[in-house]
Amino acid sequence: MGTVTTTQLRSMYEDMVTARYYEERLQEEYMEGKTPGFDISAGPIPGELHLAAGHEAAAAGVCAHLTDEDTVTAPHRPHHIAIAKGVDLKRMTAEIFGRETGLSAGKGGHMHLFDPDVNFACSGIIAQGCPPAVGAALAAMKRNESSVAVAYLGEGAISQGAFLESLNLASLHDLPVIFVVEDNDWAISMPKGRISVPQDGSKRAAGFDMPGVRIDHDDATAVYEAAAEAVGRARDGNGPTLMSVQVHRRMGHFMGDPETYRPEADQQRHQERDSIERLAADLEAAGVDEDERETIREDAHARVDDAIEWAKDQPEPEPDAALEDVFSNPPSGVTDEDPTPEFAGNGGADR
Amino acid sequence: MGTVTTTQLRSMYEDMVTARYYEERLQEEYMEGKTPGFDISAGPIPGELHLAAGHEAAAAGVCAHLTDEDTVTAPHRPHHIAIAKGVDLKRMTAEIFGRETGLSAGKGGHMHLFDPDVNFACSGIIAQGCPPAVGAALAAMKRNESSVAVAYLGEGAISQGAFLESLNLASLHDLPVIFVVEDNDWAISMPKGRISVPQDGSKRAAGFDMPGVRIDHDDATAVYEAAAEAVGRARDGNGPTLMSVQVHRRMGHFMGDPETYRPEADQQRHQERDSIERLAADLEAAGVDEDERETIREDAHARVDDAIEWAKDQPEPEPDAALEDVFSNPPSGVTDEDPTPEFAGNGGADR
Amino acid sequence: MSDDEGRQATMSTAMVEAIATEMRDNDEVFYMGEDVADYGGIFDSTDGLLEEFGHDRIMDVPISETAYIGAAVGAAQAGMRPIAELMFVDFFGVCMDQLYNQMAKNTYMSGANVNVPMVLTTAVGGTYSDAAQHSQTLYGTFAHLPGMKVVVPSTAYDAKGLMHNAIRDDDPVVYMFHKRLMGIGWMPAPDGPKTAVPEEPYTIPFGQADIKREGADVTVVTLGLHVHRALEAAAKLADDGIDVEVIDLRTLVPLDEATILESVQKTGRLVVVDEDYRSFGLTGEVISRVVEAEPDALEAVERLAIPDVPLPYARPLENRVIPDSDDIEDAIRKTQP
């Protein structure tokens, strides 16, 4: 188990059980009003919902090395990453419920969570979070700061131009960025073997002169250790790393996904591999016993229940708020006194 | 010299001296009216002009293996490739001069040469010729034909999404396509080391489970031999190959390029490496002596001079022709009798 | 069908039926897209096709829109007739160069030496809180750039006929189907799009708008989902004696100016309803065509569209910006003397 301390194990466990319970609770809330007949427009949570049960190790193991100053960009399946990065759980939940006090005042929803306090952002377009993460790393380099950036993507995203171009740009300037592929074997209904060669996303690194590392079992401790090296390399100015972590998709691609395309045995297999139980075993070995773990879980569950409770109590936004926030600034681009020198006022007028 | 026959050497030589002389003659024509003051809108050839002197080996060595049924897509610097592929020289030249009888009736110009008779096309957008080449290969596979497709690109294009995504798609289905990177060290003013890692484009193959081969001297015979393998592999259904061929940029990026960014020594070096002289030596060794080569050159020059002469005699298009050819078909999409069944005529009307 | 006789079908069924028929008739037709095989299309656009045609002709593809849509361009130029699906039109930004600089322009740039017989199918529209990156129609964005025919069916009947025409067409056709109209189990459609649909193939030529309801007092020009919202508004207004004509454009390129003009000459009043952004788009185009051709025909005009904001997530916000039948009713009332 090398470098990981008990405190870190405990903290990862906390993130992971929080994330797992969060997704289970959201699933319940979401399906309310959508059962028996699934109508995407019914129930307390609007829109699509992509839950990440089974992905927790990839989030916790990497984010354990990050501070608020580090940037993370997440894809369409972002909750577990947001939780591990320390995004405000209440305001995130309010956003998912479409409330006025949500992170984005109800404008963004679950694929568009932005928390600038911890430098977290996401995007629903495959791989398009990669270039902005590279940009955050570029900013850190230019400002001579030691912060790093992490871009998460699914294994389905490893054949998208935005990701591949980002590898070159990051490697070229030795930027402090880590690409983390969460490999859950599936891109909606498409098994990875049907859409990518090689199937292991970390192999893409070979064509871009950067290290690629594969963690082929979703073991938080193993992820933690690989990430220690990758984040360390980035902070030391030694450039980017591409990681691919095997995770599992315990639920459908989105809520309501009938998964008719998915063999039962595969579903079974994904249920059986539980990174949380695995980490529990590591904790046990480190002397954190089931009682203590139970306490961690209870605290986590309480935090989640609280957040959901709070979110559901929040007001919906006023309809006219929809017309605001296209720009942060007045459209004219002028916030303070017009700094135009005197004679320029009529300047353009007569050429 | 392995597999290459004297006939093939001779034929490559013919393509290469044709292409070289073609570019030299176009340069003369283009600069006419643009000297001393360079005005891009003056002179007999309109628009931008990207000439390929120094790139000939990459075109001749690969296209030597192709038939008219095979597809080639070229980038913004296409003439030498078009010539090696057997594009109609007269109509191509007329197109470059913007004439009515040009390949595209004057609508396309030098970056948009299309000759469906030999399945040649080009595009001025970096790397965007790659996906259509993959598509031609896909069509061949679906139709059970043995034709192959070749996509040419510059070394500056190896970090563009369209190229990288194409590698995956081609490799995934073992498509009969060959990607040929013409590496002339420069992307306009940017030396390759400034914009790509690794600098050798063929290394990109490693991340996509496909063979990458580098020909690091612009030796037509060496290109021929590498291409024999790549094209053979494609025709045999064994999938794509990525080739990177070192070529030289003997002229500016486009005509009028002051090349102030370019060290004199580099210009010098590119002038000194002459693939045509190199091939001449191979021909000499194969018993094709200078007299015979002189004849080949003279014939080639005559063909080029003829084409240019012819092109300049062609009429300019009528202005109103600009309004035609947006669609090949009537906008309604209906060419023959309306096959709408009787009762459907009023079908939509009342819902 | 002039009444409701005959087999009723959802829009997705009708669309898929046309594709299947064309695929049976012509080996050169094939379909590429994400989740189009085993899943049958996230919005049922290929439902059931895998079973009949197999993975070779109903091809799942990598999440590489530039590569596979560009491959469709290449296959089309080689003479095949591919259909490529862009799962949501909102993703156009990752592959737009292939769409507009290659697919749409190659015919012109080659002096029609080359043509590109392909169909791009794509899901459009909001109303289910999918937020700014998954709810747009982008009608104006596609209609603005020359070289693509742009088709937007609003009923099953139209969807089938337009799809037959799209596949047979020798030029690139962008076929935009509104998610809310497809009749997907989990996204209930309004009543209108499910119509009688003949079993045999038929085509609907492009550039022929369809008068979905005749009326004398005001012309509503619209398309897609908003045809049905306009018809709803019209039904309500009929009780108040306002007789609304509803024109369904069906295709944006070509645009059936004649039908619009004829109607406006009759009614003198025009409301254009669009689910795309308001400025620099469809509403402005339709109004200008009328003003240009018939400077004196218009006594009143209203435009109704997304008020130049991205699509918001929360329901009250999304409802605020997508015109509903009440908004249409209000706009129509404003045009009345």
Added chain:
Amino acid sequence: MSDDEGRQATMSTAMVEAIATEMRDNDEVFYMGEDVADYGGIFDSTDGLLEEFGHDRIMDVPISETAYIGAAVGAAQAGMRPIAELMFVDFFGVCMDQLYNQMAKNTYMSGANVNVPMVLTTAVGGTYSDAAQHSQTLYGTFAHLPGMKVVVPSTAYDAKGLMHNAIRDDDPVVYMFHKRLMGIGWMPAPDGPKTAVPEEPYTIPFGQADIKREGADVTVVTLGLHVHRALEAAAKLADDGIDVEVIDLRTLVPLDEATILESVQKTGRLVVVDEDYRSFGLTGEVISRVVEAEPDALEAVERLAIPDVPLPYARPLENRVIPDSDDIEDAIRKTQP
């Protein structure tokens, strides 16, 4: 300047001067693009900047528009103020997702929790036979999608003031400079764009159109290159006693509707001249805004734009489709009683 006193500068000099000043004042400003360093920008957009600021702040980048423009988005969200150049606007299709789904929407999607203070500079326009993939303006394409401020200078004076404002603005600004106006050695500009330019910094707020010539008989609304072509036409028509007002929009988003309306109320006649495609674009928008706000103000209207074809290569063809001053003159005459 109300007359030609003061230092005369080309549009590129003025634009570069504003960038240099902002870079001196603010370490967070940097410039990324292809061939912007040693070359100085293919269209002189960064001419001379490398010498003062070095390769770290005037960064050549890989030909990976999605990656580096997306990196600008990320750096901007981190609080820097990047300027990213898209060499030709025609290449937008390879990076549009970053531009419109991230850069333009992140502010809204975050409820303005986040903002994106960046400038996208890009060269637009034809007139030199660069054909369909290198000659567009795409004004309407960018103005249609919410979240970007869209700036199109037509003179050196405006170019400088608008650039200062663009860099200081906390939101994404798309700054479109017309190649033919820059004053590049190898592409002679018309006379108009070279103007007097103060050495000190000044800003021109967005959303303020500029009346480049006052007149009583007809309003010409235009932008970019066509400001100068319209002024040429106006000069010719003055001899015939037709008094033309020429409005230079300067920014498309925000659009200065007030100035247009005021002018049209005076003249009653409107000609909109655009170098973008005719349909679903600028001409329709301007006309509709007028018709909507002032249904009775217009006695005559003309729209002049690229007639919905890609840009052709050969000179007679390109001349046919890009409006020139004769075309503008004709259009104006048609509006006269």
